[in-house]
Amino acid sequence: MKRLLSLLLPTLTCVTAVAGEDVLISERHDLSRRFYDEKGNYNMSFYHINDVHAHLDEFSSSGLDCNATKEDCFGGYSRVRTLINKGRKIYQDSLFLNVGDEFLGTDFFRHFKGGSKIAETLNLVGFDAMTLGNHEFDLKDDKLGEFLEVINFPVLSANIQSDHPILNKTIKPYHIFKEHKLAVIGVTTDETPSISQPGPGTIFHDPIKTIQDTVDHIRSTTMINRIAAITHIGYEEDIRLARETTGLYLIMGGHSHTLLGDFPGSEGDYPTIQRNKNGEEVFIVQAHRWGEHLGYIDVAFEPDGRIRSTHQAPIRITEEVEQEPELQAKVGSWRSEFEEENRKIIGSSSVVLDNTACKTTECVMGNMVTDAIFESRVKDNKPGDAIPAFAFMNGGGLRATIDPGNFTWGDLGRVSPFNNAVVEFDITGQQLWDVFAGILQRVPQNATLHENDLENNKTLKVSSFVQVSSQIRIRWKPSRDGQSIPPPPPAPIGTLTSFTISGKPVELYKTYKVLSIDFIANGGDNFFVPRLPRTTYVEQLDDALMYYIQKHNPINARIEGRLSPELSPEGKNSQFESRSSSSDKSVVTAVVVTAVVVALLLA
Template sequence: MRSSGVAAVALATASLLAAPCAAKVDRLVSSRLSKRGLDSEGLYNVTILHTNDVHAHLDEWRAGRGTDCTEGSECIAGYARIKDKINEIRKEVPDAIVLDDGDEFQGTLFFAYYGGEKISYAVNEVGYDALTLGNHEFDKGLDELTHFLGNLTFPVVCANLKTNHTGMNALKNWKPYTIIERHNVGIVGLLTPDTKGTSSGAGPGTDISDPAEALTAAVAELEAKGVNRIIALTHIGYDKDIELAQKTRGIDLIVGGHSHTLIGDMEGAAGKYPTIAKNLDGEEVFIVTAYRWGEYLGKISLAFDESGKAVKYEGEPIRLSNTTAQDSKLDGEVAEWRKPFDELAKKVVGKSDVVLDQSTCQKQECTLGDVITDAMYEYRVAAGGKVDGAIINAGGIRATISQGDVTQGDVLNAFPFLNAVTDLTFTGAELWDVFEGIASASSNVSKHEVTSFVQVSSTLQMTWNPSNPVGSRLIDFKVGGQTLDKSKTYTITAVDFLATGGDYFWAPRTDFIALDTLDQILVAYFDKHNPVQAKVASRIVQTTATSPTTGGSDGTGAASVRAALSTAGAVLAVCVAGVALL
């Protein structure tokens, strides 16, 4: 049970919840009301506005693509719209809490050209109350991150991050949590522990602890200070947010980011806004997130009882379409910031006869994944490389490239990390285990949860059954049309991010040399294949088959375990840490 906070203040619920919305508004009287016999009188109301994973989309962008706006296209989002909409809501709810869930870095030329400089200016203009760190805030290292955070005029909260970086530790606005004094609300920040595998700049000296443990400690400190309305501001992903709610107690709301999950009452949504989970005490925790790239502004209003529990809500994600007004001052400043790189961005490097889609790359084969891996493979073959194929982590593909003329800006928006390619050798057994880990999202090679799907060149084919138990989902893998020979050695072209252990496909390696970057390679591919024509070509195939055609490494991979059991004529169910192997 929580101790009482400040005396409950009766506010006009109707005025707090009257802000305009662009989606169906969901209302609920919590089950706690009936349990406690409370009515709406005397409840303390707080409105929370939130963004996440803006990824340097300071300017408006083309809907469905993430690329620069073109004449006749629907132009959405941008910080000028975010600022204007928040200011509009503040006129009716002047004490709304405004939060951001991180991953402000990486994704457009604004970051590639300016680093965090213009991003810090834009978020200061919006006037957030708190921001937590995303994994991509570490992409340029802790010096760049320290400079960015030092320019912010509001608190940065992250309870599970420790570092030996002197500059970071000297920052006055970085803390585990902050208290919004006007509401006596605590905001606890949490960062995904996967940051070291998803950002190249989170190196030695940086430790990211378990979010649930860090949150529990922070809640205890806040409650000891008389704060009993608590929000977790997380960058761990939607599914992990649900798990976090179930593992903890004492929080009312999780405002999340990282997984780019769409929730609400719209087509393609993965869940309700808010999603409701039960904590360790069986009490409701509300979970919200606002998709990605600033397309939506999340808005939820909570009514708290005297014990600090949220007992009513009203909320909706607000889509910032081209009918949403833009703040003229910030819009003009963003236009000025574009000028140094706009000419480069507008340079046409080729043409595509089809949309090169990025939106499905994390789930299945996608056309942009096909094109970039073929470009990588052709680049190495043309240079004399004896390579068998190319792969890329789907998380490294960031935006769709539209049909028609393709610009340098389109290429850089799609591949903003400037990763270099490199050649790596694997035995067939190792390669099988790598792709089993990708299929199962849990790697026997890296001993870690895999944090991205994969895309492969035309010389490779992966057949998998996502319905099989973890550890037995890879059914077949072909190289050059031939089923993998586990005793043979293969050379695969990949990006240097993967080579160093990124996304946990395998353990970090040092036996490689970085070559040209993806943007250079893709521009050359457009020059050679202009216009580009691509279609999904059965490189990544889902099947209902349950048994693999070949095995992994002797005695170590899940596939070889299955083969040994089959030879013995036995069927054994093994469950280790929730991972089932047959």
């Protein structure tokens, strides 16, 4: 093993700028040979990737299309294919696993109205297995079924139960790789019904309980002791999974876009080691997002399935990695089909339309989009027509930041890639108060449990923050004194104290006409539980945004204090003032520093 590792690991260490020792280090580390040794220990390699979100081609540090003459470019499946092909020449015993959320994020998904090009790409790259992410359900079960029928490798999610014929036929709980005497289990976040659009007959069971049940089943019905999991449930849930189960020692995760390893901005070790219920070590890895990183871990299994040692060197994929010509030619031909359309200019912006804060507080992009939703309904009003009270939507539905300058059709798709519709509905003031109080508490008011939550007696959680149009102001008392920036879910934000519409307190017994998007009206992010029984279609969100951008060209949206905690005792709202100043100066936040040079796996 040392000779073989010497071919790969020094290169990977250069690739990722990993400092120091790249051997991680089970307490029982003493293995020195690959494959089986005289004690029955078995060594194999895992490559893994997660949350690519339709980034089939290279991209900039912000995740948008890359101009290689002006900026550094990252990722792209043609580079991933280069790395995998070369790695497999060294380690024929390796597996390449996909941890979900291939759907949604670029025009390779939006323009082709689903996952057809993604499926073709994944087949060419040569995955050994995949689990499903929540975004695979964004276009509902039928579209996912079309994708699954094309995929030529196992698709695994043990906690999904579906009456959809294609999903029922193609999604398996686990797969046994006989040549390795290894089982791989897949699971998908059970929040999927709240944050995506699976059909009513597609049920998501508790992933942790499901994993334990599946591990027990495999161990009791087969001779398999080596078990790994690909888990689209998030890093914190992976840690909980490791602590609350037995018999599982390797977890390859996704969903939370977590960067692990010795990189700037890393959130933990690669791998992260936890102790299970028996006090044994469990190894957790994840590979960030978009295909900017490729996970790599080499594992030595003991005969009972525990892990004796690991070597690892997660790879940051930069322009130094060669693009595999066959796949890159395909990707380029697909891109040419939508590039001309995407270059069409529909308007411009004089400010940064920032989405980075939209999931936790008022954001510039949220203000623009909700104002556009409001105007979509009133633009054709005639004298005497009813005027809606306001518009709102989920911050998680705003997917990109747009810099100052021209606003193109392609930008529109990156901001709003879900093909959402604007809808109108009637709702009482009391119901509105309850909805916004629930958003701030992260728990739907007067909510009933989803069917698939009943078995676990779970409390539903609101899974996104809200964005609102200019007609309303929401104030709350923070859950913690002095907390100006709302905490991330599931921690409560605060208690609703003031709700005004056009400067007047909401009237609890009055019925209001309100606008949102179909995702929210249908129960998305658990704003409305149960979902709204009746809505009226207005128009597609893309059309609403195009009209607004053209009418208000150039866009000059800003933070206005639509959503903020109560004033401090000094009479100043520090959150509002500081963010307003930043917006006025058009400061770009969350700049990714690129300082790592990637080397090829082989010369």
